[in-house]
Amino acid sequence: MVRPVTSGVVPEGLSTPSTLVIADRLERNLASMASFAATIRTALRPHAKTHKCVEIANKQMALGARGISVATVGEAEALTAGARSASAGSAVDDVFVCYPLWPAGDLVDRLSVLAERVRVRVGSDSPDAVERLSALAGRIGVMIEVDCGLGRSGVPPSGALAVARAAERCGLAVDGVFTFPGHGYRPGAAEAAAADEVAALDEAAGILNEQGFDGLERSGGSTPTARKSTAGGLTESRPGVYVFNDAQQVELGVAGFADVALVVAATVVSRPARGRIVLDSGSKVLGADRPAWSTGHGRLLDWPDARIVGLWEHHAVVSLDGPVPSLGEVVAVLPNHVCSAVNLVPEMLVVDDGHIVDAWPVAARGANR
Amino acid sequence: MVRPVTSGVVPEGLSTPSTLVIADRLERNLASMASFAATIRTALRPHAKTHKCVEIANKQMALGARGISVATVGEAEALTAGARSASAGSAVDDVFVCYPLWPAGDLVDRLSVLAERVRVRVGSDSPDAVERLSALAGRIGVMIEVDCGLGRSGVPPSGALAVARAAERCGLAVDGVFTFPGHGYRPGAAEAAAADEVAALDEAAGILNEQGFDGLERSGGSTPTARKSTAGGLTESRPGVYVFNDAQQVELGVAGFADVALVVAATVVSRPARGRIVLDSGSKVLGADRPAWSTGHGRLLDWPDARIVGLWEHHAVVSLDGPVPSLGEVVAVLPNHVCSAVNLVPEMLVVDDGHIVDAWPVAARGANR
Numbered sequence: 001m002v003r004p005v006t007s008g009v010v011p012e013g014l015s016t017p018s019t020l021v022i023a024d025r026l027e028r029n030l031a032s033m034a035s036f037a038a039t040i041r042t043a044l045r046p047h048a049k050t051h052k053c054v055e056i057a058n059k060q061m062a063l064g065a066r067g068i069s070v071a072t073v074g075e076a077e078a079l080t081a082g083a084r085s086a087s088a089g090s091a092v093d094d095v096f097v098c099y100p101l102w103p104a105g106d107l108v109d110r111l112s113v114l115a116e117r118v119r120v121r122v123g124s125d126s127p128d129a130v131e132r133l134s135a136l137a138g139r140i141g142v143m144i145e146v147d148c149g150l151g152r153s154g155v156p157p158s159g160a161l162a163v164a165r166a167a168e169r170c171g172l173a174v175d176g177v178f179t180f181p182g183h184g185y186r187p188g189a190a191e192a193a194a195a196d197e198v199a200a201l202d203e204a205a206g207i208l209n210e211q212g213f214d215g216l217e218r219s220g221g222s223t224p225t226a227r228k229s230t231a232g233g234l235t236e237s238r239p240g241v242y243v244f245n246d247a248q249q250v251e252l253g254v255a256g257f258a259d260v261a262l263v264v265a266a267t268v269v270s271r272p273a274r275g276r277i278v279l280d281s282g283s284k285v286l287g288a289d290r291p292a293w294s295t296g297h298g299r300l301l302d303w304p305d306a307r308i309v310g311l312w313e314h315h316a317v318v319s320l321d322g323p324v325p326s327l328g329e330v331v332a333v334l335p336n337h338v339c340s341a342v343n344l345v346p347e348m349l350v351v352d353d354g355h356i357v358d359a360w361p362v363a364a365r366g367a368n369r
Numbered sequence: 370m371v372r373p374v375t376s377g378v379v380p381e382g383l384s385t386p387s388t389l390v391i392a393d394r395l396e397r398n399l400a401s402m403a404s405f406a407a408t409i410r411t412a413l414r415p416h417a418k419t420h421k422c423v424e425i426a427n428k429q430m431a432l433g434a435r436g437i438s439v440a441t442v443g444e445a446e447a448l449t450a451g452a453r454s455a456s457a458g459s460a461v462d463d464v465f466v467c468y469p470l471w472p473a474g475d476l477v478d479r480l481s482v483l484a485e486r487v488r489v490r491v492g493s494d495s496p497d498a499v500e501r502l503s504a505l506a507g508r509i510g511v512m513i514e515v516d517c518g519l520g521r522s523g524v525p526p527s528g529a530l531a532v533a534r535a536a537e538r539c540g541l542a543v544d545g546v547f548t549f550p551g552h553g554y555r556p557g558a559a560e561a562a563a564a565d566e567v568a569a570l571d572e573a574a575g576i577l578n579e580q581g582f583d584g585l586e587r588s589g590g591s592t593p594t595a596r597k598s599t600a601g602g603l604t605e606s607r608p609g610v611y612v613f614n615d616a617q618q619v620e621l622g623v624a625g626f627a628d629v630a631l632v633v634a635a636t637v638v639s640r641p642a643r644g645r646i647v648l649d650s651g652s653k654v655l656g657a658d659r660p661a662w663s664t665g666h667g668r669l670l671d672w673p674d675a676r677i678v679g680l681w682e683h684h685a686v687v688s689l690d691g692p693v694p695s696l697g698e699v700v701a702v703l704p705n706h707v708c709s710a711v712n713l714v715p716e717m718l719v720v721d722d723g724h725i726v727d728a729w730p731v732a733a734r735g736a737n738r
Contacts, residue, residue: 015474015738071683102638105384125639152684153639153647269471270494270522278522284712285737288657314440315521328471343653368654369384
């Protein structure tokens with residue numbers, strides 16, 4: 001039996017399923033994006049929702065990131081200095097909650113505490129939401145969310161002024177505009193989405209500029225679009241997935257198999273029929289994300305022709321012609337969407353040259369609020 | 370603005386997203402299935418992968434369950450007496466790991482410890498796997514997995530004898546045969562899947578009987594097929610989802626909205642366009658499961674016409690004609706697949722008559738090994 005590719009990333013004797021970070025690939029991905037951002041003179045503010053990990057956020061800061069992006073105040077708390085759940089001291093001193101927060105319950109109080117130790121920006125897409133932040137005037141900055149074509153949250157560019165005026169009335173600084181070009185998550189769509197992103201941010205910032213708002217950040221980015229950016233397009237880029245990559249990025253052509261820095265080690269538990277094997281990596285460790293354009297529920301690092309054609313909580317059914325892995329063999333699986341996979345485990349094992357060298361807590365696991 | 374239905378299940382002032390168990394609905398679901406199983410004289414062994422919770426397992430045992438089903442040894446450890454992560458003392462004294470385990474690493478040792486405190490059965494679908502359990506001869510029972518049409522793991526009925534012979538050679542008790550009729554998870558497919566299940570188990574058990582294996586368990590079940598069973602069809606039924614139900618069960622016609630006992634409370638954070646609202650319940654709290662036949666990524670308890678047409682990690686985009694919930698309003702969301710949603714949180718808040726009355730740890734959260 002010949003396996004098509006041998007990466008040698010999975011240590012011997014591992015209990016499965018186990019979520020592994022491949023150290024040298026992670027370092028290469030981190031350095032490459034930092035270098036690209038520097039080349040186009042765009043500030044890098046990686047989205048930490050992908051890794052949720054203080055150790056990786058610190059590496060990003062050391063490579064020149066301006067700060068981190070997060071989706072929730074809880075993620076910000078877990079990933080900044082002084083957070084109780086952080087295992088390592090955090091070097092992060094600047095956080096952007098790039099989400100249209102609805103400031104209710106304890107959120108304003110928690111943002112207030114957070115703003116005592118790090119610089120804080122929060123997203124908003126309505127005057128009503130901004131007004132609920134007024135107690136934080138002078139202490140946080142507001143970023144106005146603009147929809148550049150995804151059809152999720154965010155105002156159209158023409159709607160940014162009403163949000164900015166609300167912030168002004170409350171004494172809140174308008175730091176800029178932001179968008180997420182998520183409609184670039186389809187094969188061949190990244191280039192157009194990157195252009196949409198710049199156009200929407202330019203239009204919104206232009207309207208605000210005319211009304212006296214200046215020095216505005218134009219923040220965008222996603223992993224598929226990040227490298228489509230050019231100097232002067234954005235002032236800030238927020239890719240997240242690039243640290244690890246995943247089956248989606250491989251199938252979008254954004255990354256190759258050799259650029260994937262997180263895999264789930266899984267055991268072949270059953271070989272019920274010719275060309276079909278069953279792995280113990282189900283949706284409770286891979287996540288169940290499956291875009292319509294994907295070829296399956298994930299990929300296998302060393303078996304590029306294999307497809308995960310069925311996924312249940314503890315079963316991944318793999319279809320593969322020709323030689324297949326043996327019963328009991330451990331294989332490396334690429335989740336479709338690495339952000340979901342990381343959130344399913346308390347820690348990631350760090351492997352280097354086939355050996356476990358560290359274990360990093362997923363400090364912001366489940367920090368959905 | 371008139372909301373079509375008012376369930377009143379969500380307490381005031383809740384931070385969102387929060388995962389809520391509706392106490393009276395849970396009790397009704399538990400009692401109803403226990404009563405049905407008693408009527409058809411079939412032992413009930415609920416699958417605990419759904420709730421992963423000692424408190425609920427104990428209720429199932431109190432209502433006459435024979436024991437619980439689990440997918441992993443880790444789930445068994447977390448949900449049985451003496452488990453360190455259990456918050457309540459467990460009443461579970463009988464566990465079936467209904468999964469084709471590949472006994473490597475520490476699994477045999479862990480099963481040995483488990484078998485000291487509870488009765489243990491484990492699944493297998495190959496002679497190779499069974500042979501690796503030989504050190505546990507006399508201490509655990511083997512259940513042979515048969516495929517009844519799903520095409521996942523399990524031998525065809527004719528393949529059960531080879532596995533049974535391997536167990537016999539190792540001195541392991543062959544306790545019976547089991548199957549999962551998961552191909553009933555399509556609209557209109559449950560009845561046929563329930564028939565397939567009985568036919569496959571009967572065929573396999575018949576072959577084994579002829580060869581001298583007797584007293585065999587015939588274990589099947591899933592929530593969509595459970596109530597299609599009749600007396601004498603199965604000896605043991607293993608539904609899981611019925612305790613809570615979810616959007617899938619509603620859309621399959623297995624449950625109504627009023628039977629759904631777990632919801633995610635979510636806030637309307639954005640109303641970017643007419644007929645579109647954005648909730649803060651994304652895939653990191655609902656899970657990303659989406660079968661091809663579903664109408665979206667989940668449903669809203671009090672807005673039955675609403676559809677979740679887009680789902681990201683922290684955004685659920687809802688499409689809804691006519692009146693829509695207000696910005697800042699808290700709504701109750703049904704996940705598509707409740708087993709995935711439960712696994713995403715450390716605890717479930719128990720609500721009764723609109724008030725929080727308890728918090729139950731998800732003791733087996735992330736117990737994938």
